[in-house]
Amino acid sequence: MKADLHCHTHLSDGQHTPTFVIERARANLVTHLAITDHDVSQALPQAMGYQDLKLINGVEISCLWEAFEIHIVGLFVDPTNTHLQTLLSTQQVRRRERVAQIDAKLTALGTAGLLPNLLAKPAVALTRSHVADFLVANNVCKNRQKAFKTYLNRSGKLFVAAQWCDHTEATRAIKAAGGIPVLAHPGRYAMNKTKLNRLLECFTAAGGEGLEASYPNIAPDMNQYLMQLAEKHGLYLSTGSDFHDAAAHWTDVGKFPTLDRAAAQRGIWHHPTWGQHDNTQPPARLKTL
Template sequence: MKIDFHCHSHFSDGHHSPQFLLQRAAKNQLTHLAITDHDCITDLSKLEIPAGLILVPGIEISCNWNKHEIHLVGLQIEDSHPELNAFINGQQQARTERVSNISGKLEKLGINGLLEFMAAKPCLSWTRSHVAEFLVSEGHSKTFHKAFKKFLKPSGSVYVAAQWPALNEAISIIKQAGGIAVLAHPSRYNLTNTKLLSLINDFILAEGEAIEVSFGGIDPLRSRALCDIALQRNLFVSAGSDFHTADRQWTDLGKFPAIESRAIKNAIWNHSRWHSIDQ
């Protein structure tokens, strides 16, 4: 069994189509894949699924915890669930409004064309990553990282704060839609160990059920520490590359440290609500 339960298509901030992801997953000999676009559900029914690959319905939801932006992966969601779809529509509207406000600030600096750039893309969930891509493509920044630092981080010249729902609300909507809430890439939030444990405690209190213990670029020692936490707190464990583009050599679908054997008993596919969509 070779899995990847966290990746992105061009419907959010990935660079490739869902069909490209399926073909690449098959090439990389994956058996199970979840496309988890930001605040966007991929319509799996329209995809040509390669033989031997099982798709898992998923999403990644942005939320707020103690003024920190946190990401939750929802797996095994019912993609037609009305409350979930209403929630997603609200998230997408908030994202569009945020980028539109950023566009207004850019225009005051003499930088025009962001909204036209976005309109030409297939994405349903607009992100700051798209803005950075625009700034680089138009020659206003040399690199993606520099675009974020100069323009898009809280200290940046066109920063607009996001208005995300609370952690417990995001977990609740995933559960209402029959899904399993997973705390995505826990070590990427620049939290102290004490604050990370506090986040995980609040996640559990809100009925979150799993954490990612392995993902693209993670240090194996950090993965081991996350496995320790999961086992101590009786959380399910998940893993995924967080793949966005084939241009990044350090990550690929299925490219991350394997879940440690001692934690397999807590693997998310052992959850009572786990099921798969076959071709």
């Protein structure tokens, strides 16, 4: 089993179509693929006929915990669920409003056309990465990194604070849609260990069930620490490439550290919901969560 449970398409800030990502997964021998676009969840029936790939409907919801922006992945969500779609629609509106505010600031600085440019793209969820690409394309910045540092981060000239939902609201919407809530890339948040542990306490109390413990560029010591936290809080372990762009040399669909045998026994493929959607059999468990 090779499960990539976190990747993106051009429906949010990915560079490729869902079909491209699916074919890339097949070429890389991925057996289970979740497409988890930012604040977007749409059914992908074109993959249902594949015998070598199981497709999982997913989503990645941007939300707030205390003063921190965090991301919660939902796996096996029903994309037609009213509760979920109502929340995602609200998030998408907030994203467009944020870009409109950035557009006004950018126009005042002498560069117009951001919002119309982004609205013409296939993206349902507009992101700061789209803004960064516009800045580069219009010679405002030489690359994405400079765009974020100079313009889009908190001290930047175009900074607009995000108005995301609370983490409990995101978790409940995922569960209402029949999904499994998973905390995405915990090691990337600017938190010390005490804060991260507290986040997981709150996440679990809200109904969170999984923790992403394997993703690109994760430090080995963080990987081990996340496994310890998962055991402490009774969370399943998830894996994902967080794929966005085939041109990025550091990532690809299915590219992430493999969980060792002991950690794999806490794999999210042992969650009861997984079994309801997938007739393939994961390895036998060593113990019950």
